[in-house]
Amino acid sequence: MVRxxxxxxxxxxxxxxxxxRKIFMTYVDDxxxxxxxxxxxxxxxxxxxxxxxxxxxxxxxxxxxxTGGIIVHLTMYGLDVDKIINHLNIEKRVLVVVGASKxxxxxxxxxxxxxxxxxxxxxxxxxxxxxxxRLFKGDELEKYFKxxxxxxxxxxxxxxVRLSD
Amino acid sequence: MVRxxxxxxxxxxxxxxxxxRKIFMTYVDDxxxxxxxxxxxxxxxxxxxxxxxxxxxxxxxxxxxxTGGIIVHLTMYGLDVDKIINHLNIEKRVLVVVGASKxxxxxxxxxxxxxxxxxxxxxxxxxxxxxxxRLFKGDELEKYFKxxxxxxxxxxxxxxVRLSD
Numbered sequence: 001m002v003r004x005x006x007x008x009x010x011x012x013x014x015x016x017x018x019x020x021r022k023i024f025m026t027y028v029d030d031x032x033x034x035x036x037x038x039x040x041x042x043x044x045x046x047x048x049x050x051x052x053x054x055x056x057x058x059x060x061x062x063x064x065x066x067t068g069g070i071i072v073h074l075t076m077y078g079l080d081v082d083k084i085i086n087h088l089n090i091e092k093r094v095l096v097v098v099g100a101s102k103x104x105x106x107x108x109x110x111x112x113x114x115x116x117x118x119x120x121x122x123x124x125x126x127x128x129x130x131x132x133x134r135l136f137k138g139d140e141l142e143k144y145f146k147x148x149x150x151x152x153x154x155x156x157x158x159x160x161v162r163l164s165d
Numbered sequence: 166m167v168r169x170x171x172x173x174x175x176x177x178x179x180x181x182x183x184x185x186r187k188i189f190m191t192y193v194d195d196x197x198x199x200x201x202x203x204x205x206x207x208x209x210x211x212x213x214x215x216x217x218x219x220x221x222x223x224x225x226x227x228x229x230x231x232t233g234g235i236i237v238h239l240t241m242y243g244l245d246v247d248k249i250i251n252h253l254n255i256e257k258r259v260l261v262v263v264g265a266s267k268x269x270x271x272x273x274x275x276x277x278x279x280x281x282x283x284x285x286x287x288x289x290x291x292x293x294x295x296x297x298x299r300l301f302k303g304d305e306l307e308k309y310f311k312x313x314x315x316x317x318x319x320x321x322x323x324x325x326v327r328l329s330d
Contacts, residue, residue: 010288017285120182126294
């Protein structure tokens, strides 16, 4: 299967925009890094969001669990997100695993929760966004980064921005 | 700018999975149609979801408004979705316009509402999903199509499906 940089870039942008601190990727190329760095430079988040390339996703999951974090795998075969979300212990660090059909079967058993964002096929991008929106109860839509060079002034029509130095 | 079939396909899949009746597209290719038809054949929705190719998006917006529908354009420059969503008249037919940076400026003035799903760059796929989730108050995640050949049985681990004839 061909790696799709644009899809992966959008997964990274959703992670940043919806309140994740970090994204671990088993595949990164220059176009992904350039886009995300460009967004972070202009819209902020240099100290609040980072991409980390990993080779060994099993090792990451294992050590994440060992150090007290929980693993949520988003899959349309999982339990309904709305039935489970309030039972998640959000005091713990949450590692969200997405990857559509490419996710190896082992992830299902390693995950603490296999959660479905509906049981219809759609997109890892929309699944991640809805999950984070549920997790942060909508607060992520007010996200603002201190080091932003451009800040939007919400507008009824057109594009209004404030530039800072 | 290169047309991106995979992104467009995911926009179509979100539309179907999150309760839209129809998607109008100014660009359709075989890979998009094949994927969406394949999903609709297996997971259902033949009578409940369709793709319509259009050339003249201005004409569509104009006639949509003339016949009493409302236009919602999703843009990170718009007003906060959570401040406006409860004021939308959902008795009316809603046409949602998405398209990231490719959206012509005219759309901003033709839209009844320019709404932001946060004011950070992310993805038209996630923006559409969050908007529809707000519009349908989460009910769309229980969506089920009568003519589905495969129906998922939500599962704590692994993949369980029921096949119908």
